[in-house]
Amino acid sequence: MPLHARIQRAVRQLILDGVLGPGKSLPASRALAKSLGVSRDTVEAAYAQLHAEGFIVRRVGSGSFVAEMTEFLSGHRRSKRDALLRNQAPNLSKRGSAVFQSGGVREMSLPRPFAHGVPDTRSFPLPLWERLERQVLKETGTQALLHGDPQGAEPLRRAIADYVNLERGARATADRVLVLTSSQQAMTLCANMLLDSGERIFIEDPAYYGARKAFDAAGLECIPIHVDDQGIIVDPILDEPRRAKAIFLTPSHQFPTGATLALDRRLALIEWAARHQAWIIEDDYDSEFHYAGKPTACVQGLDPHDRTIYIGTFTKSLFPGLRIGYVVLPPQLVKPMTVARTLLDGHTAAMAQLTLARFMEGGHFGAHVRTMRGIYAQRLDVLSGLVRKHLSDFVEPRVPIGGLQMPCVLTCEISERVAIDAARRVGVELLGLSALHAAGDGKAGFLMGFAAYTPAELESAVRKLANALQTVKRT
Ligand SMILES: Cc1ncc(COP(=O)(O)O)c(C=O)c1O
Numbered sequence: 388m389p390l391h392a393r394i395q396r397a398v399r400q401l402i403l404d405g406v407l408g409p410g411k412s413l414p415a416s417r418a419l420a421k422s423l424g425v426s427r428d429t430v431e432a433a434y435a436q437l438h439a440e441g442f443i444v445r446r447v448g449s450g451s452f453v454a455e456m457t458e459f460l461s462g463h464r465r466s467k468r469d470a471l472l473r474n475q476a477p478n479l480s481k482r483g484s485a486v487f488q489s490g491g492v493r494e495m496s497l498p499r500p501f502a503h504g505v506p507d508t509r510s511f512p513l514p515l516w517e518r519l520e521r522q523v524l525k526e527t528g529t530q531a532l533l534h535g536d537p538q539g540a541e542p543l544r545r546a547i548a549d550y551v552n553l554e555r556g557a558r559a560t561a562d563r564v565l566v567l568t569s570s571q572q573a574m575t576l577c578a579n580m581l582l583d584s585g586e587r588i589f590i591e592d593p594a595y596y597g598a599r600k601a602f603d604a605a606g607l608e609c610i611p612i613h614v615d616d617q618g619i620i621v622d623p624i625l626d627e628p629r630r631a632k633a634i635f636l637t638p639s640h641q642f643p644t645g646a647t648l649a650l651d652r653r654l655a656l657i658e659w660a661a662r663h664q665a666w667i668i669e670d671d672y673d674s675e676f677h678y679a680g681k682p683t684a685c686v687q688g689l690d691p692h693d694r695t696i697y698i699g700t701f702t703k704s705l706f707p708g709l710r711i712g713y714v715v716l717p718p719q720l721v722k723p724m725t726v727a728r729t730l731l732d733g734h735t736a737a738m739a740q741l742t743l744a745r746f747m748e749g750g751h752f753g754a755h756v757r758t759m760r761g762i763y764a765q766r767l768d769v770l771s772g773l774v775r776k777h778l779s780d781f782v783e784p785r786v787p788i789g790g791l792q793m794p795c796v797l798t799c800e801i802s803e804r805v806a807i808d809a810a811r812r813v814g815v816e817l818l819g820l821s822a823l824h825a826a827g828d829g830k831a832g833f834l835m836g837f838a839a840y841t842p843a844e845l846e847s848a849v850r851k852l853a854n855a856l857q858t859v860k861r862t
Contacts, residue, residue: 390425391432398433402442402457409458413443413451486604492571492597494707495816500848502816503792503836504673508706510762515751516742523741531737538725539566539713540740546747547699547713555671556684557697559715565724566735569712570672570700572728574598576714577633577668577696578605580727587631591619593823595642598635598670611825614641618648621655633666634659639674639682643794643823643834645787653686661692668696673703675756676838677789678764693717701743703791704756711735711743763838767793770837770845777853780860781806782832791838794820796830801859803831809855815848 388396401407413419416430423430434451437443445451459465479487498505524531538544544561551557567573574597582588584606590599592611602609610631613620618641624634634656638648660667667686674682687697700712716724728734746752767786770793774784782795797803803819810817817833837845 391429391436394419394423394425394430394433395436398437399440399442402453403460407453409453409455411453413453415450482604482606485606489600489603492600498836498839499814499816500840500844501792501835501837502839503818503834504703505836505839506703506706506791507759507762507839508708509839510759511706512751512755516746519745519749519751520738520742523738523745527737527741531741533737535734535737535740537729537734538721539564539735540737540744542744542748543740544713546744546752548715550747550752551685551687551697551699551715555674555682555697555699556688557715558688559697563716563718563721565714565716565721565728566740567712567714567728568710568732568735569702570670570698571597571601571712572731573696573698573712573714574601574635574668574670575605576724576727576731577666578602578607580720580724581666581696582607582632587629589619589624589627589631589634591636591641592825593643593820593829594635594825595637595670595672596823598668602635609825614644614646616644616646618646618652619656621652621659625655625659630663631665633668635668635670636686637670637672638686639671639677640787640790642670642672643792643818643820645785645790645794647683647788648686650683653689657686657690657692657694660690660694665694666696667694668698670698672698672700673790675704676760676763676791678760678767679788682789687715693719696720704752704759705743709739709743711739759838763791766837766840766842766845769842770835770849773846773849774835777849778856781853781856792818792834792836794832794834796820796832799856799860801856803833805859806856807833809859810852813851813855815852815855817852 416434417427420427420430434443434445438445441454442457443451444454495502541561543566544564547564548559548561551559578601582605585608587608587610588602589612590602590609591614593614594611599609612623618638619636636648638653640647656667659665667690669686671685685697687695694717697715698712701709702712714724771784771786774782774795781797781799781801783798785794785796787793797806803821807817807819817835820832820834821829823829
């Protein structure tokens with residue numbers, strides 16, 4: 388780097404660090420040149436550049452000074468100012484404040500036992516994925532770098548339609564599939580496109596927090612309806628005189644109880660939705676992992692009136708970093724929902740969509756799900772055995788028929804909060820059950836995710852948890 392540039396950079400750094408504050412005079416160019424042992428032209432060139440960039444002002448006859456506006460550039464002052472601003476009220480809209488207060492949905496980036504809902508990414512066939520991605524790039528060339536169809540890449544929509552028809556008993560065609568980034572995005576779209584602020588939606592009680600937060604953020608009035616071992620109880624819905632515009636369900640595997648919605652209840656809700664022109668929002672988030680026979684067919688496939696929006700995701704069946712979810716829509720919703728998604732994020736990344744389409748077409752998706760189903764079934768078995776062996780003084784496991792997590796109900800006098808805090812202190816994650824209930828009055832207990840952890844990791848974490856709970860009990 389030329390000498391004058393080095394001098395200019397050094398002076399600029401002193402200004403940015405706040406060592407040379409606003410208004411401070413700089414040495415005369417002749418004096419600085421002498422003390423640095425360089426020519427005066429070199430210092431003049433450095434000063435000229437600092438002047439051109441606005442870091443210094445030059446006054447004929449009195450010299451060069453650090454510009455006043457550099458006050459906002461100095462790192463020290465900048466961090467002080469940022470700290471002040473951070474503590475100020477952010478002046479958000481009412482909606483913005485409600486979203487901020489809700490805390491959003493933030494999953495762990497490095498999950499540790501027993502973080503729930505996380506698939507095992509260590510068993511994912513990455514070399515195969517990488518090969519398919521390379522094939523896609525070779526074939527599509529720069530086309531894949533351009534904007535894509537907001538409804539989703541056609542090959543992927545076709546693969547998804549084939550999959551949900553065959554495996555989930557849905558009634559889908561490629562032109563009714565909208566590819567999104569996640570089921571979370573699907574819930575936000577449904578909340579904003581199908582209901583107005585202040586309108587009512589029935590939700591399960593207990594409920595999936597991500598859905599609840601999406602509906603709250605859209606200003607909807609959530610009406611919680613109890614869940615028993617056959618899923619949501621339909622009588623209060625059928626008897627409710629006040630109109631609700633929609634119902635949110637996790638019918639294959641209720642979150643968090645694990646119940647499957649009984650067929651007569653599914654049919655009753657389909658009739659209710661048709662009668663009231665209401666929507667059924669069906670979140671089928673982890674039905675790939677059913678360990679006792681096939682999961683029941685989805686509600687969407689049973690609904691002859693086209694009032695059901697089916698939501699699927701690859702977060703559990705493949706990996707969360709993929710960020711691909713989808714909805715199967717009634718025909719009249721395809722265009723409005725596609726337009727709405729253009730305002731959220733335009734479209735889902737083309738490379739990931741085309742690679743996934745190829746993964747599905749080649750039969751790799753089915754094969755991966757089958758492999759993982761075997762692994763997860765074994766891990767569930769290991770975890771339930773460990774809980775019975777080491778935690779029987781504290782909890783009763785409710786072994787689910789599917790999914791990636793097992794609910795446990797507390798049977799001792801230790802409170803849910805105390806148990807969760809004690810677990811966290813020894814590096815074990817638990818999701819409390821009572822917070823998922825509308826009035827926070829549900830059975831105390833927690834969810835234990837098992838899918839992402841090896842039997843040895845499960846054992847070590849159960850032992851840690853047992854010790855932590857013993858310690859709490861003694862004190
Ligand atoms: C019931 C339920 N729905 C949806 C999701 C999230 O899926 P996505 O990552 O596609 O938003 C989860 C994840 O934990 C879930 O438990």
